[in-house]
Amino acid sequence: MKYTARIGTFFGIPVRAHVTFPLILIVFGAGAWIDGSWQDGLRAVLLVLTIFACVVLHEFGHSLQVQRYGITVRDIVLLPIGGMARAESIPEKPRQEIIVAISGPLVNFALASIFLMMLFFKDAPVDLENDFVANLFAINIVLGTFNLIPAYPMDGGRILRGILASRMPYLRATRYARNIGQIIAILFAIVAFLDSRFVMLSVIAIFVFFGAISEERMIRTKFALRGKTVGDFLPESVPLLDSATLVEDAAPHFKDDRVIALPVAGGAGKIAGVVSRTDIAAAMRDGNGRLPLSHIARTGFPLMAAETPALQGLHLLRSRRQRFGGVIRDGVFVGLVSVDALTASAG
Ligand SMILES: [Zn+2]
Numbered sequence: 001m002k003y004t005a006r007i008g009t010f011f012g013i014p015v016r017a018h019v020t021f022p023l024i025l026i027v028f029g030a031g032a033w034i035d036g037s038w039q040d041g042l043r044a045v046l047l048v049l050t051i052f053a054c055v056v057l058h059e060f061g062h063s064l065q066v067q068r069y070g071i072t073v074r075d076i077v078l079l080p081i082g083g084m085a086r087a088e089s090i091p092e093k094p095r096q097e098i099i100v101a102i103s104g105p106l107v108n109f110a111l112a113s114i115f116l117m118m119l120f121f122k123d124a125p126v127d128l129e130n131d132f133v134a135n136l137f138a139i140n141i142v143l144g145t146f147n148l149i150p151a152y153p154m155d156g157g158r159i160l161r162g163i164l165a166s167r168m169p170y171l172r173a174t175r176y177a178r179n180i181g182q183i184i185a186i187l188f189a190i191v192a193f194l195d196s197r198f199v200m201l202s203v204i205a206i207f208v209f210f211g212a213i214s215e216e217r218m219i220r221t222k223f224a225l226r227g228k229t230v231g232d233f234l235p236e237s238v239p240l241l242d243s244a245t246l247v248e249d250a251a252p253h254f255k256d257d258r259v260i261a262l263p264v265a266g267g268a269g270k271i272a273g274v275v276s277r278t279d280i281a282a283a284m285r286d287g288n289g290r291l292p293l294s295h296i297a298r299t300g301f302p303l304m305a306a307e308t309p310a311l312q313g314l315h316l317l318r319s320r321r322q323r324f325g326g327v328i329r330d331g332v333f334v335g336l337v338s339v340d341a342l343t344a345s346a347g
Helices: 021-035 038-068 094-120 132-147 155-165 170-194 200-225 247-254 277-285 310-319 339-344
Strands: 004-010 013-018 073-079 082-087 261-265 271-276 303-305 324-329 332-338
Touching: 013 021, 013 038, 021 038, 038 073, 038 082, 038 094, 038 132, 094 132, 094 155, 155 170, 170 200, 200 310, 200 339, 247 261, 247 277, 261 332, 271 277, 271 324, 310 324, 310 339, 332 339
Parallel strands: 013 073, 303 324
Antiparallel strands: 004 013, 073 082, 261 271, 324 332
């Protein structure tokens, strides 16, 4: 993720804070200062920092379980609305997914028990509303319980998907979980609208609603690409353009909307580069229709072997922000594979 700074690395997992993270410290700190004294402001900042320490521990609850199943955790990112552990993948075995998902909230309940004990052994009577430890107890109960709401992709939603997936195909279970998650997201938005104290719920509603869509789509793509290679997604016949062809003469090859790029031949059957639909359109617009393709052909596109697993190919294109890549078989360029072609099969 862009715009993050590393705070530290624990158990081999880097913890990063997003650039927007200090905003929440400023909002709560300044709010308490204005309403009371600077000591109140400092106390609020300390409380928020401690809450986020609990959030980090929650994410480590998930992460250490994921690592136990042999999956790499890239990092944990802190955002103003909470934390996010980013793993290479999510275990598909229902039992494993349930254990991973429940481990986060369990950390909060464990922390709440510790804070409850601390309250118990305090000598002086406790002012529940203003006591630091009492606040932390309550917040951990809320964090643990809230995350168990079955709003996929929140923890409770993942548990729900795991339970459903042990009774029906994984994709159908995910679809049900997505639908339930979206209904709950709409309820969150309604509550936020009716009661301004719950304004944060509107942010979470958006996160859940669109998160559910994108996660379900990602899983559909993953299943559709399973067992396939990038070679399976090559267009049937691709015209090889000559590098001396003029831009305006190459333009008709792009009449079909599905053609997003074509290879340009160099000497002795070697590929010299690729021209994309947008390159041709830009050249025509700038009045460069009479230039040869060698002038606009690009060479800096990713290349991959035809045997590359299709999902890996898709990840490569997305991570390099490219819409297409070249495919090589036995050292020979055989065509271009596009993000559109790879994702179309998921429906
Ligand atoms: Zn969680």
